[in-house]
Amino acid sequence: MNLLPVLGELLRCPNVSHAANRLHLTQSTVSGSLKQLRLLFEDDLLVQRGREMVLTEKAKELRPAVERLLEQASRLFCAETFDPATAANCFRIATADYVSALVTSRLGPVLQANAPGVSITLTPTPGTTAKDLRLGVVDLIICPNRRENWEACGIAAHDPEFCHEVFIRDRLVAIQSANRSLAERPLALADYLARPHAMYCRTDGQPTIEQETLAQMGLVQRIQFLVPYFTLLPQLVVDSHLVALIPLSLANHYARLFPLDVFEPPVPFPSLDLVMIGACHRADRADLYWLRKIVRDSASSFLDIGNEGGCLETASACAPTDVDVTTAGTPLLPPRALARPGHGENRYRVSEESVSPSSSALISFPQ
Structure with missing residues (x-):
């Protein structure tokens, strides 16, 4: 068990000195643990490529399972609670400029009334990477649900490390x-x-x-x-x-x-669905669950505005709209209602065409 945190950190960041710093251990201790792990798994796990270390195929296969074990162990030994009224978290969301403009106008009053000590940093998506999500440098990416936008962040449509939720259908x-x-x-x-x-x-x-x-x-x-x-x-x-x-x-x-x-433009443009993307190994954290909820609730205000013209709707989890993932094997969790707790039946209409049965490669956030 004492090797598990070292393994998890090395899989997130394949660099012995960086892993040692994050674990508050000496570099020699982490190097010794890596030797034990290589013997245990009968694999090098990390190999030199040029001037940097990279994960072997075996290590890449181990990463999702190790992240889940670490998350489960964390919940077992430290029952996590999150009280927005007393919290002092600083969340980081990478998103497009127009989403920032909309979100800030709606989240400001929410934070002032319910979470005065919480702050949110909004950063542009260009330059944001899958590694930032994996390491917790960024808590959420919000972007259009298109292949180009996912890949611009270094995330493949079928990557099991990342959870997602298409939370609004814009156009x-x-x-x-x-x-x-x-x-x-x-x-x-x-x-x-x-x-x-x-x-x-x-x-x-x-x-x-x-x-x-x-x-x-x-x-x-x-x-x-x-x-x-x-x-x-x-x-x-x-x-x-x-x-x-x-x-x-x-x-x-x-x-x-x-x-x-x-x-209405005289050209039929496709829908512009917005998706929240996060690291699966952090998805169950109470503070991030709350963050996703307030973003989702802010989307309901977009919906209310849009419905004046009958145009906007929330959407269930689905694949990037132009990505074919029919050959992937990880089952997608069933589409969930996006009703807020305590509000009974889902008041948002989910478009059936937004739910892709072939989107089996993508993992939705826990609700």
């Missing part, structure tokens, strides 16, 4: 200035494409949903601005002749601040 809508001299509705496809556009672009060079859809349909629109932030688009559109495409949740938010005209 893209068009915006333009509500100034009567500028607004033109309805816009035919040719007129829409001819209008000057402000477009969101990814900083990693990968195509966005908008760019991908237009390319697949062979359509070209006039682009006047390319910006890396969705939150800039409403400000660019105001008092201009520009048209932009943004998530409906963001459009509803900014329509209360700026004179915006929100309308």
Whole structure:
């Protein structure tokens, strides 16, 4: 049993000196434990590749089981409780700029009323990696449920180390200035494409949903601005002749601040589902369960706003929308209702098309 924490730390970070620092042990002690583990498993576990150590295939297979054992042992010897009223946790969430804008406006009052000592740091998803989740540097990643977004964080769609929950189904809508001299509705496809556009672009060079859809349909629109932030688009559109495409949740938010005209684009864009991703070995922690709950509850306020136009809905756990994982073997937990405790029957409609029976490779968060 005394080798288990050393094994767990080496599997998370295959570096003897770093593992020793995190375990508050000497480097020689960790090196000695590694020798014992190699004998026990009849495998090198860590091997030199260039200037760094990497895990062997055997070590990669062991990692999920070891993480579960460590988590179970932690709960056995230390019954975890979390009281938001007295907690002083600093949570870290990596997410897109527009999600940050929406979340902060709704979580601020929640923290002030129920968890005054808790703080939340929001960081951009570019640069966030699977390793950050695994080591607890980041508690949650919130991003669109697309292959490109998962892979940008170094997470494969079938990776059993990570839990997920698609907690809201958003979609893209068009915006333009509500100034009567500028607004033109309805816009035919040719007129829409001819209008000057402000477009969101990814900083990693990968195509966005908008760019991908237009390319697949062979359509070209006039682009006047390319910006890396969705939150800039409403400000660019105001008092201009520009048209932009943004998530409906963001459009509803900014329509209360700026004179915006929100309308259906004449191009059928796919849905923009948002997913929470976390490390499975930390998913049962009481503080992270609470964090996911308040994020989920904040999503219900997006839903309430969106339902004024009948447009937004929460969604059950499902695979990235463009990822085929039919050959994977780990069973997905059954879709769960997202009703808040004490509120009885689920008041959010779950779209059946959002639940993919073939999504067997992905593990949903414990509820």
